[in-house]
Structures are given as structure tokens and as C-alpha cells.
Amino acid sequence: MGAQPPPLFFREIIMNDLFIELRDITKRFPGVVANDAVNLAVRTGEIHAIVGENGAGKSTLMRILYGLYQPDQGDIAVKGQTAVIDSPRRALELGIGMVHQHFMLIPVFTVAENVILGSEPASGLGRLRMREARQRVADLCRQYGFILDPGAEVGALSVGEQQRVEIIKVLYRGAELLILDEPTAVLVPQEVEELFHNLRRLKEQGKTIIFISHKLDEVLEISDQITVLRHGRVVGTVPAARTTKAQLAEMMVGRPVLLELQRPSVTPGQVRLEARRLRVPGSGKRLAVREVSLAVRAGEVYGVAGVEGNGQTELVEALVGLRPIAGGQLLIDGRDVTHATARAIRLLGVAHIPEDRHRRGIALPMAVWENLILGHHTRDEFTHGALLDRPGIQGFVRRRVGDYDIRVADTNAPVLALSGGNQKKVVVAREFSFNPQVLVAAQPTRGLDIGATEFVMRQLLAARSSGMAVLLISANLEEVLSLSDRIGVIYGGEMVAEFARAEATPAELGLYMTGTKRKDEVRAG
Amino acid sequence: MKGRLLLLQVATPVLAIFFGMLIASVMILAIGRNPIDVYAVMVRFSLTRTDSLFSILFKTTPLIFAGLAVAMSFRASLFNIGVEGQYYIGAFCAALVGFGLRGLPAVVHLPLALLAAAGGGMVWALVPIALKLRRGAHEVITTIMMNYIASALLLYLINDVFRDPTQIGTPRVRTPVVAPAARVPSMGPLLAPLGLHGSDVEKLNLLLPLGIAVAVVLAYFLSRTRFGYEVRAVAFNPLAAEAAGIPNARVQFGMFMLSAGIAGLVGLNDILGFFGYLDIDFPKGLGFLGISVALLAKNNPLGVIPAALLFGFLDRGAAGVQFFARVPKEIIVILQAIIILAIVVAYELLTRYVRTQRKREAELVVTATPAAETAGS
Numbered sequence: 077m078g079a080q081p082p083p084l085f086f087r088e089i090i091m092n093d094l095f096i097e098l099r100d101i102t103k104r105f106p107g108v109v110a111n112d113a114v115n116l117a118v119r120t121g122e123i124h125a126i127v128g129e130n131g132a133g134k135s136t137l138m139r140i141l142y143g144l145y146q147p148d149q150g151d152i153a154v155k156g157q158t159a160v161i162d163s164p165r166r167a168l169e170l171g172i173g174m175v176h177q178h179f180m181l182i183p184v185f186t187v188a189e190n191v192i193l194g195s196e197p198a199s200g201l202g203r204l205r206m207r208e209a210r211q212r213v214a215d216l217c218r219q220y221g222f223i224l225d226p227g228a229e230v231g232a233l234s235v236g237e238q239q240r241v242e243i244i245k246v247l248y249r250g251a252e253l254l255i256l257d258e259p260t261a262v263l264v265p266q267e268v269e270e271l272f273h274n275l276r277r278l279k280e281q282g283k284t285i286i287f288i289s290h291k292l293d294e295v296l297e298i299s300d301q302i303t304v305l306r307h308g309r310v311v312g313t314v315p316a317a318r319t320t321k322a323q324l325a326e327m328m329v330g331r332p333v334l335l336e337l338q339r340p341s342v343t344p345g346q347v348r349l350e351a352r353r354l355r356v357p358g359s360g361k362r363l364a365v366r367e368v369s370l371a372v373r374a375g376e377v378y379g380v381a382g383v384e385g386n387g388q389t390e391l392v393e394a395l396v397g398l399r400p401i402a403g404g405q406l407l408i409d410g411r412d413v414t415h416a417t418a419r420a421i422r423l424l425g426v427a428h429i430p431e432d433r434h435r436r437g438i439a440l441p442m443a444v445w446e447n448l449i450l451g452h453h454t455r456d457e458f459t460h461g462a463l464l465d466r467p468g469i470q471g472f473v474r475r476r477v478g479d480y481d482i483r484v485a486d487t488n489a490p491v492l493a494l495s496g497g498n499q500k501k502v503v504v505a506r507e508f509s510f511n512p513q514v515l516v517a518a519q520p521t522r523g524l525d526i527g528a529t530e531f532v533m534r535q536l537l538a539a540r541s542s543g544m545a546v547l548l549i550s551a552n553l554e555e556v557l558s559l560s561d562r563i564g565v566i567y568g569g570e571m572v573a574e575f576a577r578a579e580a581t582p583a584e585l586g587l588y589m590t591g592t593k594r595k596d597e598v599r600a601g
Numbered sequence: 602m603k604g605r606l607l608l609l610q611v612a613t614p615v616l617a618i619f620f621g622m623l624i625a626s627v628m629i630l631a632i633g634r635n636p637i638d639v640y641a642v643m644v645r646f647s648l649t650r651t652d653s654l655f656s657i658l659f660k661t662t663p664l665i666f667a668g669l670a671v672a673m674s675f676r677a678s679l680f681n682i683g684v685e686g687q688y689y690i691g692a693f694c695a696a697l698v699g700f701g702l703r704g705l706p707a708v709v710h711l712p713l714a715l716l717a718a719a720g721g722g723m724v725w726a727l728v729p730i731a732l733k734l735r736r737g738a739h740e741v742i743t744t745i746m747m748n749y750i751a752s753a754l755l756l757y758l759i760n761d762v763f764r765d766p767t768q769i770g771t772p773r774v775r776t777p778v779v780a781p782a783a784r785v786p787s788m789g790p791l792l793a794p795l796g797l798h799g800s801d802v803e804k805l806n807l808l809l810p811l812g813i814a815v816a817v818v819l820a821y822f823l824s825r826t827r828f829g830y831e832v833r834a835v836a837f838n839p840l841a842a843e844a845a846g847i848p849n850a851r852v853q854f855g856m857f858m859l860s861a862g863i864a865g866l867v868g869l870n871d872i873l874g875f876f877g878y879l880d881i882d883f884p885k886g887l888g889f890l891g892i893s894v895a896l897l898a899k900n901n902p903l904g905v906i907p908a909a910l911l912f913g914f915l916d917r918g919a920a921g922v923q924f925f926a927r928v929p930k931e932i933i934v935i936l937q938a939i940i941i942l943a944i945v946v947a948y949e950l951l952t953r954y955v956r957t958q959r960k961r962e963a964e965l966v967v968t969a970t971p972a973a974e975t976a977g978s
Contacts, residue, residue: 417848
């Protein structure tokens, strides 16, 4: 392999096959120890997964490795040599490259132009050698089996293809070790397969890969070694072949986790929420939602699967009265609310878990108690004429905090002091108050760790059991499949398919989500 | 923690003022004076003489209204830079009602004049807020434009339309005198039994207690009412407020009108409380000072009172140092400006500090609870 033979000794340890070794890395931030004496050894030519809940310290560790942070203590050895990585540039010189979760590409540039950006091949006079660049990109694609046209404009590529551009970009700069930060979060199943195929090919050619994820099935499928982090510490490193999903989950959370959800059978009741040929404008004049029809019954979870940006946000906003409807009809319990205000729809018993809690869900500087009554604050329980009834509110807040296990010492503290999971709990606790009849839940588990995800999913099923009509919009296919009674697939603002729970498979849904396939006739209800 | 936070919140502006004085000292040194002497003169002149104390209170009165007006708009994430223009119009409306109507009893005439002032301010704010809520035109731009219009309009009205006919031929350009029933009663008679006399004592009028009362009512209104809660939600996250069914535009409109209504009262201290007529040279710039007052008070209605007092003190002190220490009063204007800058920085630092403290506390709670759980299970 390409690695130079390392010196025979390093602190009495022979490490002839370690690409990188982190020793006792500690990184503190005000109030938090993000990494606490972390030890990590990654062998050359392996795929090493790092898993852990949000806030476990994965990102901090990778940022240290990529030269974005400096550790407070501990040291790093690259190929047996102690190294100080003080910038991403230095990391790249050492052969460490990072593929970011959010792509950093220029849409109007071609693949080749994006790849060479920042290290353009040029003649002595500064003339750009575009032909040479294109050739080198094509060579890289061939070498690693990437299907990519160097002359294609990046804006026209699919998400999976854009990710390949990001990987090629890192390879072009000579990376031997690739750090992939949650690479599958944005991909549909077929694209995940393609990515894994590429990663295996890279591994065969001697590249080393660090794979960050919290999707345990994927981690088990692709990795050789798995390191689990919890609260900034390494819980352990295990070979993927000798562990199970349940064991990993327990290592991550620190207690046994129920991976299978109890899903009691519920007989669906009457239609609660119905959209008929709904048309909703996007940000411009263009329609973001075209002729979408769907009907959700009491005691049913209707899942909407789809790659993000296919009209889900606009659909949800239209359903809860936050976006004007250009055409079609919206009914709640048979009542026409097509042009009703958000307040009127809320008063009919529609609860809404917004996709981005910071945007629509909570007001960060406001107190926990204030956020818990947002939208309910006009109820008789909470008011004395024009005044707020503080004792009444306090009783309610205390019950909600207890029932939903919101970890907060003082409900007068601003909600920004809470962790992400607890902030989400505030939203869920609030939206489940006062017996809503319809729940519109958009990306309800986004950004949550295993423990909090489990909690939210259980709440959704409990809502279903109690006769609520639940519309679940999620980019997480696994979640849609495990919770929904019926599943609609949205693509390009249209419902391109609808499945009963038993008919749906990830592969089939994936074909519709990418627009590869579409059913001619989609019925609602 | 709670007590310490409160202490910090009080200490922050005090430290900022101290810092401002330190910087101003450099300038006083630069013009060849001893800063300690200058500050001593300022304090002695302003705080040891009865006339100075009452003069400070008189200057404080309009600043309380101006500070409250600006603070109310800031509370709703709106920047009412138009308090200046709104109080010109409010002052004119009050004067018009004051000299235009005759023979009304004071219990009717004075409230009518106050209402006219508030109404005038509100009317002047209608165009900017309508443009903001309907068309998204930024209120900073539109209110500044309205200030220019108000200023020109006022000159026209006083000089060409409502000029006191008895003054024609004199250099005085002013409206007729308002009816005694429309004048704000002086606090002199109330203070005389305490042995306080003099023209500065008599200048002080009932608008000062009114301003303090308005501040107290607003503090209660914002912290305890449903509307106050909605205002907070709209200010801190308008998108979340909208999702919760709060009518953002209506809340913002309400707060802007409240702001403009209070702004209309700013000029009355001089018009109805002292001169008794609207002169072309009536005090200007109070609306802009109100921005500083609101900033210093962190938009807290009760905080506006000490903030306005500070500016009243600085104003009086400026006259003192000019006369007794032979220091140009512009030094004090610079001092004001530095204090405002220092305060902005200090509050930002305080906010960051409090945020990290709260985060740290929350972390402690989170890490403490799982331990308790395992112990229990």
C-alpha cells in the first residue's frame, strides 16, 4: 500500500498499520467537556464508524482531526508520527480529507470546475488548464468506479451525485483518509447502496474511511470497526462482525433501548383531515404543491415519504393555515378551512409539530413556561380577563414538565438553555395538550438522539391509539415505514404513489421518491 | 444565582457610566483641565442646589415619555425613530385644542388636550406602520422621512396659519396662549408646604407623576397581560408566534400605536406645563434622546425612569460645568455618547455571560438527573 514504512518505535508501541491515532484527546467548551480523554485508532484501509447520540462529541472529535479545533490535551499521530493539525490545509497535507454533511458546491459550475476549486491547475502565466483538470477528474472517477460526468453542471445533479462530487473533490486533493459526516442522512435507499458500493471500492484501493452516523443498520453493514461515544467518552470499539444493533444502541444510550415499537391495532374512524387537489404556491409564483389529495382518519398514521424540498414544507404550512392555498380544498372534520387562519385551524383541534423547532416551534429567549403555553395562552384556564393567570399556568407547566420528563431545574429559565432533545419535548408536550384531534408532525425526530427519538415515536403511536389523526411528514424512510398505516410518496410537489402499510418496501418507495417511477392513478382516502 | 443576576443587571450600566466618564476624562485632560475638578463641579452644581434638582426633574419629564415611546416600539421589534416627528404633531394638536376651545372646565379641557396630543402622534405614525405591515417598507426610513415632514409642517402651521395675531410685527413666532383650563397644573402648590419655592420648583408639573404612572402601568401590562405575552412571542420569534395563531401584524400595529401615542405627549411638559403656547423655538431633539434613554433602560419601562434622570442630570451638569468650570458643554455631549456606546457593549457582554451561565446550569441539571435515575432503578 501507499503508506511509507513508519519508524519502528513510537512510545514503545509498534503501529505499522495505524493510519491515525488519537491519544487522550480532551476538548472543553464553556460548561461542557466535549471530548474527555478520547482514544481512537484507525487502521489503514479500514472503514471505521463512529457512532453516538447528539452531543456525544463526534463532531468535535472530527473537527479536531480536520484541524478546525485544537485539543486542550492529548496528541495525534498520523502514520506513526506525532502531528499538530492546526488547519484544514495541514490536515490535507497529512492526507486527511472531510466530506461535509452540507455540500459546499457551486451549482452553476461543472463537476470538474467544482472539484478543482481552490487548487486549480494553471500554466506558469496563470492560465487555467481546464482540459487537464477535466482529464484528472475523469481518471479519478474511473479509478474508483464513480459514475459522474466531469462536464455536467452540478446544479442539475441529484443529491447522491453531488455527494460523489464532494468525495472526488477530497480525493483530488490527495486525501488518504476520508471523514464522512452523516453521509446517508440526505440519501434515498438506492443512493445509499451506490454510496456503499463506492466506499467499498475506495477501501479496496487502500483508502481509509471514517464514517459518522447514528443509523445503526447502515453502520453494521459498511464498517469494519465501530467506536461508540457517549458524553464525550469512548464507550468502546468493537468489530462490526461481532456486535448487534441492540448492543450498539445500549452502548450509545447507556441503557437497553426498545428498537421494536409496540404497534397496537386500531380501527380507523372517520376522516378528520382531508386535502382535495390542493395547490400551494412556493416562494415565488411557482406552485410547490400540485393537486395533492390525501385523507387521514382518526386512529391512523398517514406517512408522507419524500426527499426534502419536494413540497413537504409548503404542504404542511398550508395544512395548518400558515400559507395561502391557491386552489383545491382543505377540510377538517368535514368543515371547509381552505382559507381559515392559523388560529382558527388550531382551535378546531389541529396540533402542529413544525419541522424546524427553532424556526416555528419555540422562541428561544422566552421562558420554558412561556413556550409551553404558546398558542394555548388564550384559553380560559390561563387567563383572568386580559391578564395571564400565573398560578393556573404554573400548575399546567408543572404537570407537562413531569409527564414529558423535560429536564429543567427552573421553568423560568429561557428555553435556549435546554438541550435539543428537551426543546423538542417542550414542543411535543405543548402540541399534545388539550386533546388535539389532528396532528401534523413534520420531521418530528429530526436531530434527536436514539432515546429522544424513541420517546417521540411512542408518543405518536399513543396519539394514534387515542384516536388522533396523525399526518407524519418525514425524510427518514425507516421512521415512515415503522409508524404509518398508509404511506404517500411526494415528488416534485405531487403525490406520486400511495401504499398500504403491508405493500410498502424501502426499495419500492425509493423508486418513487427519486421520480424514477410513478403510479398513474393515486387515490385519496 | 437569581440575586447575583439582578446585581449584575444593575452593576452593568453603572460600570458603563463609569467607563464613559473615564474616557471623557481623557478629553477633559486634553483641553487642559482636571477631570476630577470638572466632575466635582458637575455633581456639586447639580445635586446640592434645590433649583438644580428641580430643573433635573423638569428635564426628566419629557425624557420619560420619549424613552417609554421608543422602548414600546423596540419591545415589538419595531424601530420607531419617528418619536421626534410624532411629538411635534402631538404638541401642535394639544396647543390647537388648548387655544382653540374656550370656556371648558379643566376636568374636560386638559384630558381633551392630552388625548389630542396622543391622537396626533398616532395619526403621524399611521403611514409608516401601514407601509411596514402592508408593503414591508422599513419603518426606520419612513419614520425619519415623517420627521422631516413634521418639522416643516410645524413651521408652516405656526408661522403661516396659527400665528398669534397679537405677536405680528414682533420677532416672536408662536401660537396663541392656551386656555388656563388646558394647562397642566404646577406641582408648586403641593411642594410649597415642604418649604420648596422658586421658579424651578414651580416649573415642575403633574406630567412627572403621570409619566411615572404610565411607566408603572406599562411594566405591569407587558409582564402580566395576555397581550404583553403575545408581544414577547412576536418579538422573540415571529414565525413561531404565527404558527401559534398569534396575529403578528395586529400585535405590532398595537405596539406601534402605543409608542406613537406616548410620543405625542413628549412635548406637553413645555407646551402645557410651562410656556402655555407653542413657540417656533420649542425644545427639539427629545425624540432622539428617547432612543438613548430606551437603550440605557434596556426597554424596561421602569428602567426608563432612572435612565431619563441620568440624562436630565447630564443636561443640567453641562450647564454647570460650562458656567463654573469653563469647560465647553460639548464635553458632556461627548460623555453622553460614550456612555451609550459603553452601555451597548456592556449589555451585549452581560447577555453572553448570562447565556453561558444558564447553559452551564442546565448542563448540571441534565448530568445530575440520569445519575439519580440509575440510583433509583
